[in-house]
Amino acid sequence: MEMRSTPILQVDNLHKYFPIPRHVGDVLARRPRRSVRAVDGVSFTVQRGEILALVGESGSGKTTVGMNVLGLQQPTEGHILFDGYDVTEWSRGHGASLEAADRFLVPLSRRRRVMTLRERAQMIFQDPYESLNPRQTIFDIVAEPLDIHRLTPSRTERRERVRTALETCGLAPADHFWDRFPAELSGGQRQRVVIAGALVLEPELLVADEPVSMLDVSIRAEILNLLRALRRERGITILYTTHDLATAGFFTDRMAVMYLGRIVELGPTVEVLSQPRHPYTRALISVVPVPNPRRRRQRVILEGEIPNPIDIPPGCRFHPRCPEAIPACREMDPRLHPVAPGHDVACLRV
Amino acid sequence: MNAVKQFVRNPMGVVGAGMLLVVILIALLAPWLAPYDPQVRVQVTPDDILAPPDAEHLLGRDDAGKDVLSQLIYGARVSLIVGFTASFMSMFIGTTVGLVAGFYGGRVGNWLMRLVDFLMVIPDLPLMLVIIAVTGRGLTNIILVIGLLGWTYTARLVRSQVLSVKERQFVLRARSLGASAPRIILRHIFPQVVPLVIAQAVLDISVAILAESSLAFLGLGDPTLISWGMMLNFAFERAISRQAWWFLLPPGLAIVWVSLSLILIGNTLDQIVNPRLRTHHLFDARRMVALAVGVPPLAKADGAGE
Amino acid sequence: MAVLEVRNLSVDYVADDGTPLHAVADVGFSVEQGRSLGIVGESGCGKTTVMMALLRLLPEEGRIVSGQVLFDGQDVLQYSESQMRQVRWRGISMVFQGAMNALNPVRTVESQIVEALQIHDVVEQRRAARERAGELLQLVGIPPQRGRQYPHQYSGGMRQRAVIAMALACNPRVLIADEPTTALDVMIQAQILELLERLQAELELSLIMVTHDLGMVAETCDDVLVMYGGMVAEKASSDVIFNTPQHPYTRRLLEAFPDVEEPDSDLASIPGNPPRLDDLPAGCRFEPRCECPERGAICAQTAPPLVELEPGHWAACHSVRRVG
Numbered sequence: 001m002e003m004r005s006t007p008i009l010q011v012d013n014l015h016k017y018f019p020i021p022r023h024v025g026d027v028l029a030r031r032p033r034r035s036v037r038a039v040d041g042v043s044f045t046v047q048r049g050e051i052l053a054l055v056g057e058s059g060s061g062k063t064t065v066g067m068n069v070l071g072l073q074q075p076t077e078g079h080i081l082f083d084g085y086d087v088t089e090w091s092r093g094h095g096a097s098l099e100a101a102d103r104f105l106v107p108l109s110r111r112r113r114v115m116t117l118r119e120r121a122q123m124i125f126q127d128p129y130e131s132l133n134p135r136q137t138i139f140d141i142v143a144e145p146l147d148i149h150r151l152t153p154s155r156t157e158r159r160e161r162v163r164t165a166l167e168t169c170g171l172a173p174a175d176h177f178w179d180r181f182p183a184e185l186s187g188g189q190r191q192r193v194v195i196a197g198a199l200v201l202e203p204e205l206l207v208a209d210e211p212v213s214m215l216d217v218s219i220r221a222e223i224l225n226l227l228r229a230l231r232r233e234r235g236i237t238i239l240y241t242t243h244d245l246a247t248a249g250f251f252t253d254r255m256a257v258m259y260l261g262r263i264v265e266l267g268p269t270v271e272v273l274s275q276p277r278h279p280y281t282r283a284l285i286s287v288v289p290v291p292n293p294r295r296r297r298q299r300v301i302l303e304g305e306i307p308n309p310i311d312i313p314p315g316c317r318f319h320p321r322c323p324e325a326i327p328a329c330r331e332m333d334p335r336l337h338p339v340a341p342g343h344d345v346a347c348l349r350v
Numbered sequence: 351m352n353a354v355k356q357f358v359r360n361p362m363g364v365v366g367a368g369m370l371l372v373v374i375l376i377a378l379l380a381p382w383l384a385p386y387d388p389q390v391r392v393q394v395t396p397d398d399i400l401a402p403p404d405a406e407h408l409l410g411r412d413d414a415g416k417d418v419l420s421q422l423i424y425g426a427r428v429s430l431i432v433g434f435t436a437s438f439m440s441m442f443i444g445t446t447v448g449l450v451a452g453f454y455g456g457r458v459g460n461w462l463m464r465l466v467d468f469l470m471v472i473p474d475l476p477l478m479l480v481i482i483a484v485t486g487r488g489l490t491n492i493i494l495v496i497g498l499l500g501w502t503y504t505a506r507l508v509r510s511q512v513l514s515v516k517e518r519q520f521v522l523r524a525r526s527l528g529a530s531a532p533r534i535i536l537r538h539i540f541p542q543v544v545p546l547v548i549a550q551a552v553l554d555i556s557v558a559i560l561a562e563s564s565l566a567f568l569g570l571g572d573p574t575l576i577s578w579g580m581m582l583n584f585a586f587e588r589a590i591s592r593q594a595w596w597f598l599l600p601p602g603l604a605i606v607w608v609s610l611s612l613i614l615i616g617n618t619l620d621q622i623v624n625p626r627l628r629t630h631h632l633f634d635a636r637r638m639v640a641l642a643v644g645v646p647p648l649a650k651a652d653g654a655g656e
Numbered sequence: 657m658a659v660l661e662v663r664n665l666s667v668d669y670v671a672d673d674g675t676p677l678h679a680v681a682d683v684g685f686s687v688e689q690g691r692s693l694g695i696v697g698e699s700g701c702g703k704t705t706v707m708m709a710l711l712r713l714l715p716e717e718g719r720i721v722s723g724q725v726l727f728d729g730q731d732v733l734q735y736s737e738s739q740m741r742q743v744r745w746r747g748i749s750m751v752f753q754g755a756m757n758a759l760n761p762v763r764t765v766e767s768q769i770v771e772a773l774q775i776h777d778v779v780e781q782r783r784a785a786r787e788r789a790g791e792l793l794q795l796v797g798i799p800p801q802r803g804r805q806y807p808h809q810y811s812g813g814m815r816q817r818a819v820i821a822m823a824l825a826c827n828p829r830v831l832i833a834d835e836p837t838t839a840l841d842v843m844i845q846a847q848i849l850e851l852l853e854r855l856q857a858e859l860e861l862s863l864i865m866v867t868h869d870l871g872m873v874a875e876t877c878d879d880v881l882v883m884y885g886g887m888v889a890e891k892a893s894s895d896v897i898f899n900t901p902q903h904p905y906t907r908r909l910l911e912a913f914p915d916v917e918e919p920d921s922d923l924a925s926i927p928g929n930p931p932r933l934d935d936l937p938a939g940c941r942f943e944p945r946c947e948c949p950e951r952g953a954i955c956a957q958t959a960p961p962l963v964e965l966e967p968g969h970w971a972a973c974h975s976v977r978r979v980g
Binding site: 244 | 698699811813841842843844845846847849850868869870871872874875894895898899908909910911912913914915916917919920921923924925926927929
Binding site: 114123126134136194 | 518520523524525527529530533538541542
């Protein structure tokens, strides 16, 4: 695995707000324009070949981060650097700094420039029943990225690339599967097709958005093992978003725990799981079911649910639910600060 | 393949298809089937005018002494040509407008939908009457008017379907791959709306046929062609007072026959296309139905499930 | 005596060409008053079918072929439909999978609970029914005044609580919860599990938890039934299932479950797919996916009987042996 100095992905102070449409009444009452602050200042770096978990409940903003990284949404603020290129604007089909950054890219048209980078970053979606077009055959699904990126030199080579991708993902022999339609496959097989469709472009970064949460437990392990093997054998970097600490613990190197649009704790996975510093992380870990009744633990069950990201509490955004909050938490918004090498926490009490 | 099987299994659809096939065959074979050429002038005696059915003229004669059966057979051609071409036009326009309005949304989509609303609230028939009266009663004009006014419902239908399909994850996946907008529309969204469009187009054919008949009945049919609506028009003006039912009834029944066949087909297609019966891989796509023998069926719970 | 006992229950589904598909074969278990049983298996293993069968709520194409469902010692399969109605909801109640998304969106939560109470003749008067609805909401941790709200004003966790409140409307003795926490976040999952545990203790409920999530079962259940391909693979107390499982399927399932306390351990996967109902293996239904070194020719030929290995520990596998 080659190690370059440039990280594959740098996310710097990312904000993503979704404006809320105002009703006539709001306008008349001169209520201010409000927005859902889905991601509210997130920074992290992913090195080549690393697997980073973005862990959080729904409403934490983890999926939004993934969508912004891949240019499926336009960030409100902040920067995203992919392999050193500023791709913050790539959802708009262009990127200002792409032009100066690399002589190799200059002769290409704007769209081609974005495409050249986009080819290298792919996404795996949560719901394998929804992310495949029901009217395309498996072959067409996996071959489509090649067509989109015009990587189709010859029919035989196209077939071979599709075959390799499918068989890498455990759908062997490929001929047995590729004439079928998604409805004929099981959930696990479909998720393999989704992964094959991403792999056929030989990407360097995979954003995997809850890839196993819709699957049965017995099949989860297969998919996770496949992702792990892809990293081992091809050095693929994976950004894995999940609400499940147990699967995240199983195969990621580092873990970022998100709460209400912010990262509250970031560090090596094993360290975060064994010595969680943030009260939210501790609570999350304590409620993960352990598959052994002899090890039933004291659960720290937080009251209520993640607040609405329209009305973010002042001070530390976790304080209303925090079992360890002190009065200062109501006023001070803690920054992410290092507590150990490579281990950052955003909590006043740490 | 599967849709064809489902269609064949549905008795309503099969009956409708059979009924339509009969009409299509009659229209195609009109010159051979019709005992007389309805366009040819005939020498008539006063007895021939509105003569009741007999062995030579199975459906009697009209007020000019011409054979009603032959007119009926040739009339099928006009109805089908108008029906199919006009509905094809409205399908094409409606689908395009619906896809564009649904996919792009925003200002373009809004303007298109306002246009649709505008056309929808204007009563079709009076508008058609005015246009035909101004532009002339040619067959092409009739087809154009029906086709250009009949696409609004299809556009609404397609747009609402596109709005839901474009939020689905496989469209997001295509976007994440960097697919261009035309590619997403044609490869990923259009195939999902095709079945709906076809079912709607079949229903539109019957609407177009009825519209043509209405125009002709009101005296705005193509004067050079005999159509069912025109026959009704003549019959209504001249035959009713003489109680010549053989002139009035056949074209009316023919219109009912064709419309009914198309509605049966259209509804069957709709049934196949609309409920998204998800097949489970464990059941090998076989739909499960009740078995009449063996253990008596256990009654379902009433209201206990909510 | 067990509150609910299911003996040798077999259920067929009938395909449209008339072939019976054996969805559930010879399943048996019992639940004591105040105990909890977890029924674990992959999707399609028949666990929900068993529950629907014992409530006699199978879809039209389902047939109970044989077996007994003893509630308080009485076989409810022999009951008339009106007798059965007395058992459903009053005796045995169920939280259906996905029920939280099936609440009527245009009626308040309270009115939906009131309706359930009135349908089942628990309370006659509307006022009493509303009082009772308030109590039920309180019981599941929803402030009673929020009963006036509509389902869309509730979060996922609260909708699930409301559905549980409805299931408890008629003071059932057995509560069946079918995948009660799927699609909920971990913290909300924990809240719901805690609620179920509390209700079970307070109301002395017998709880049957149907799920594919082993962790949930380990956290809440006294006994576990592992199903595979419509049959019982193994049943025992939780402690035995999670510490000394005997059936190869149970063992594989446990190895496939990630443990947050041991993040470095490998995850074993179970290759292949569960058997299709129209193509069930002749012998042991797990045989095509079994990688147990002790499996032999007999596994592919005859289905293994369910044998008691030690008191209370049953397994259906040719290669397990009785203790002693």
